[in-house]
Amino acid sequence: MERHFDAELKELHKEILKMGALAEEAIFKSIEALKNRDKNGAQEVIDTDNRIDELELAIDERCIDLIARYQPMAGDLRFITTGMKINAELERIADLAVDMCQRVLELTDKPLLKPLIDIPKLSNIAQKMVRDSIDSFIKKDVDLAKTIVLSDSQADELRNRVQEELVNDYMARDSSTASRAVPLLLISRHLERICDHATNIAEDVIYMVEAKVVRHHLEELG
Amino acid sequence: MVITTKNLNLWYGAFHALKNINSGIEANRITAIIGPSGCGKSTLLRVFNRMNDLIEGVRIDGEVLINDINILDSRTDLVGLRKKVGMVFQRPNPFPLSVYENIVFGPKVHNLANKYELDEIVEHGLRSVLLWDELKDKLKKPALGLSLEQKQRLCIARLIAVKSDILLMDEPCSTLDPQATQRIEELMRELKNNYTIIIVTHNMQQAARVSDEAGFMLLGELIEFGQTQQIFTTPKDKRTEDYITGRYG
Numbered sequence: 001m002e003r004h005f006d007a008e009l010k011e012l013h014k015e016i017l018k019m020g021a022l023a024e025e026a027i028f029k030s031i032e033a034l035k036n037r038d039k040n041g042a043q044e045v046i047d048t049d050n051r052i053d054e055l056e057l058a059i060d061e062r063c064i065d066l067i068a069r070y071q072p073m074a075g076d077l078r079f080i081t082t083g084m085k086i087n088a089e090l091e092r093i094a095d096l097a098v099d100m101c102q103r104v105l106e107l108t109d110k111p112l113l114k115p116l117i118d119i120p121k122l123s124n125i126a127q128k129m130v131r132d133s134i135d136s137f138i139k140k141d142v143d144l145a146k147t148i149v150l151s152d153s154q155a156d157e158l159r160n161r162v163q164e165e166l167v168n169d170y171m172a173r174d175s176s177t178a179s180r181a182v183p184l185l186l187i188s189r190h191l192e193r194i195c196d197h198a199t200n201i202a203e204d205v206i207y208m209v210e211a212k213v214v215r216h217h218l219e220e221l222g
Numbered sequence: 223m224v225i226t227t228k229n230l231n232l233w234y235g236a237f238h239a240l241k242n243i244n245s246g247i248e249a250n251r252i253t254a255i256i257g258p259s260g261c262g263k264s265t266l267l268r269v270f271n272r273m274n275d276l277i278e279g280v281r282i283d284g285e286v287l288i289n290d291i292n293i294l295d296s297r298t299d300l301v302g303l304r305k306k307v308g309m310v311f312q313r314p315n316p317f318p319l320s321v322y323e324n325i326v327f328g329p330k331v332h333n334l335a336n337k338y339e340l341d342e343i344v345e346h347g348l349r350s351v352l353l354w355d356e357l358k359d360k361l362k363k364p365a366l367g368l369s370l371e372q373k374q375r376l377c378i379a380r381l382i383a384v385k386s387d388i389l390l391m392d393e394p395c396s397t398l399d400p401q402a403t404q405r406i407e408e409l410m411r412e413l414k415n416n417y418t419i420i421i422v423t424h425n426m427q428q429a430a431r432v433s434d435e436a437g438f439m440l441l442g443e444l445i446e447f448g449q450t451q452q453i454f455t456t457p458k459d460k461r462t463e464d465y466i467t468g469r470y471g
Contacts (some may be wrong), residue, residue, distance in 0.1 A: 003404065005431075068430060068451070068455045069430040069450065069451065069452040071427055086269060
């Protein structure tokens with residue numbers, strides 16, 4: 001028998017998916033703005049972040065309401081508490097997209113320091129990890145979630161490469177490049193943080209489906 | 223508002239059971255009244271169809287407006303009132319008659335239908351409480367042979383048969399197991415599209431799950447009344463918080 005509660009859970013599910021789509025779109029648009037040196041595009045991401053903030057608050061309120069009114073147990077309880085955590089991760093991802101756009105605004109009036117090669121690669125990884133983490137949540141796909149957790153090191157390596165290049169090849173040789181190199185360095189850092197948040201979502205999904213805590217215990221991944 | 227109470231006070235002899243109750247109950251909503259034993263919640267419920275009149279030594283003042291008519295007025299047609307405002311009790315109380323006769327009893331007494339229409343009333347009543355498929359071939363069977371849950375549904379179907387608008391439910395699930403309770407709660411959600419439901423319950427979890435608005439009563443006072451979500455997540459009065467978090471007493 002379908003419970004009234006199930007209809008409420010479906011609504012929560014829908015809202016989290018919407019939050020995921022908005023966060024993913026924010027990353028995509030911020031990298032497009034960087035690649036195209038598009039001030040308006042960057043400003044748009046900054047200006048529309050309040051939609052994501054409002055949705056975050058609405059999802060939190062819905063989760064608290066569901067816990068208070070239905071006293072969920074077992075899988076239902078894990079779904080709602082995981083939903084709350086994923087909600088916070090997605091909001092942070094969207095904030096990082098805003099941070100990237102602020103860096104883009106600092107760069108658009110200056111000549112490009114160097115062609116963008118590794119940052120778009122890192123961005124592709126970040127977008128894929130976010131998309132896959134949301135997919136793993138939708139499909140309750142633990143295997144996909146595990147792949148995400150294990151792929152985070154790729155993002156770390158790429159960020160290190162970008163940083164080394166910017167520091168050693170540019171800033172150390174010519175300190176006047178710093179005003180153009182630092183924003184790129186920060187963007188690589190923001191993208192890597194986005195990957196960390198996607199990893200957190202994947203770890204939450206594993207907990208939701210299997211009730212297994214892999215956060216801080218990678219050996220549990222099996 | 224379908225039901226509004228204004229400065230409602232009720233005494234059983236010298237005992238002041240309801241103290242200055244002011245509330246507004248909206249149509250097509252489920253309103254829950256919660257509170258510890260003896261707080262006056264059942265008394266308040268029984269005011270809405272003047273069931274307390276049957277108790278000796280009862281004195282009431284204030285106003286209870288149902289669709290803007292003060293039902294405490296001495297000229298109130300009590301039979302008409304109780305037809306419009308029906309009650310479901312803690313223990314299901316079908317008549318010792320057949321399923322069919324239980325449902326047509328009210329319409330016959332109130333002359334609501336001719337005998338051809340009675341069949342339709344029975345089908346509509348049983349369909350409304352999701353009993354038709356189970357009982358359509360057992361209409362002549364004695365109602366006392368039904369399960370507790372079926373009996374409770376039948377009692378709700380009896381109210382539907384006399385076209386009640388407001389359903390008062392006094393602990394309607396307290397004799398039922400958790401599965402039957404869940405099914406009655408789902409039924410309540412269906413019924414609220416066409417009826418206004420007021421439920422009194424000891425079961426706070428049930429009130430939280432099923433109601434749209436909730437009121438907390440203590441020692442005859444309505445301490446707090448508001449949206450269920452607000453009452454159970456951010457109650458305004460400390461006494462409400464103490465009760466719903468189990469710290470009361």
